[in-house]
Amino acid sequence: MAALFLKTLTLQTIKTENQCIRRYIGIYIVQKTQLSLIASAPRLSHLIHAKAFSTEDTQDARKKRKKNDTGFSNIGRKISERIIRVFDEKGSDLGNMHRADVIRLMDERDLRLVKRNSSAEPPEFQLMTGTQIHEERLRLREREKTRPAPGPTLTKELTFSSNIGQHDLDTKRKQIQQWIEKKYKVQITIKKGKNVEEPENKVEEIFNQILQTMPGLATFSSSPQPVKGGKAVLCVLRPLSKKEEIAYRETQGTQKGDSLNKENGNSRESDVLHQ
Numbered sequence: 001m002a003a004l005f006l007k008t009l010t011l012q013t014i015k016t017e018n019q020c021i022r023r024y025i026g027i028y029i030v031q032k033t034q035l036s037l038i039a040s041a042p043r044l045s046h047l048i049h050a051k052a053f054s055t056e057d058t059q060d061a062r063k064k065r066k067k068n069d070t071g072f073s074n075i076g077r078k079i080s081e082r083i084i085r086v087f088d089e090k091g092s093d094l095g096n097m098h099r100a101d102v103i104r105l106m107d108e109r110d111l112r113l114v115k116r117n118s119s120a121e122p123p124e125f126q127l128m129t130g131t132q133i134h135e136e137r138l139r140l141r142e143r144e145k146t147r148p149a150p151g152p153t154l155t156k157e158l159t160f161s162s163n164i165g166q167h168d169l170d171t172k173r174k175q176i177q178q179w180i181e182k183k184y185k186v187q188i189t190i191k192k193g194k195n196v197e198e199p200e201n202k203v204e205e206i207f208n209q210i211l212q213t214m215p216g217l218a219t220f221s222s223s224p225q226p227v228k229g230g231k232a233v234l235c236v237l238r239p240l241s242k243k244e245e246i247a248y249r250e251t252q253g254t255q256k257g258d259s260l261n262k263e264n265g266n267s268r269e270s271d272v273l274h275q
Contacts, residue, residue, distance in 0.1 A: 073114070073115075073133075074112040074113065074114060074133060075113055075114065075115055075125075076112075076113070077103055077106075077113075079099040079102065079103070079113070079125075081099065081122060081123050082098065082099060083096050083097070083098060083099075083122050084096070084097060084099060084102065084122050084123050084124070084125050085097075085120065085122050085123070085124045085125070086102055086105075086124075086125055086126070086127065087116065087124065087125070087126040087127065088126075088127050089109075089111060089126075089127050089128050089129055089132060091126075096122060102125070102127075105127070106127065109127070110129075111127040111128060111129060112127070112128055112129070112130060112133060113125050113126075113127060113128075114126050114127075114128050114133065154184050154185070155184065155185040155186070155187055155236070156179045156184050156185070156186050156187070157186075157187045157189070158172060158175070158176065158186060158187070158188050158189070159188075159189040159190075159191070160172060160189075160190060160191070161190070161191045161192075161193055162190050162191065162192050162193045162198065162202055162203050162206060163193035163194075163198075164206075169206070169209075169210075172210075173209075173210050173213055176188070176210060176214075176218075176237065177213070177214055177217065177218075180214060180217050180218045180237065180238075180239050181217065181239075183239050184239075185221060185236055185237065185238045185239075186218075186236065186237045186238075187234065187235075187236045188207070188210070188234070188235055188236070188237065189227070189232050189233070189234045190203045190206055190207070190232060190233050190234075191231065191232045192230075192231055192232060192233070203224065203233045204224055204233070207224050207233075207235055210237075211237065215248075216240065216245065216248045216249070216252075217239060217240060218237045218238065218239055218240065219237070219238065219240060219244070220235060220236070220237060220238075221236040221237060221238035222234075222235055222236040223235060
């Protein structure tokens, strides 16, 4: 019985050792195979890395091209079109010209060529002096500064006392006018002075005085209203719309015509009386 037990135990031990040996040999073979495959794989260092596609890059490039197309600059001798329409430095139309003739004219008059309208057929260009280009750039720069930022209309705020002096009031009025010209709304808050003898309608008179200095530019967006328990008065001025500007100019033209007719009528009456 003991001999049978020892024989069974020996066979089981040999079987377990064989399984362990096969397992380790299998792992070694797999690792060696993987290393050989990696070593035999072709090296890719000679491949060129392609730049990843990005819609942002495309949009930036498109915006840059658009800015260059609309920008005001001297294009030099790089005229891509064969036939172009040319205007001289005085604005006179020289008609359609070959680019070789344009370059020769530039050399003869010492002028620069500026793109005027690239969407026309043929494209329009203008010959200009260096001084003219510089002045035009300054003018465009000033126009960009006065152009309001896109989006909702911004509101500027201004607060002062009703006891303000005339000189300081004129300074405030000029600041308000500059904001109105840039198409801003202006919220004005006037605090009532502590002077007991101050007229009740003094604040309203200040508002009207400010508005009267900007005819054809501004109007009340909200009429003067008491705030802070009646200790101050607030109103908002806004620039006139295009329609309101046209109506104002028409009204002024009508008033001038009526005044001229009245003056002519008075002069005729005086002539009759003298006769």
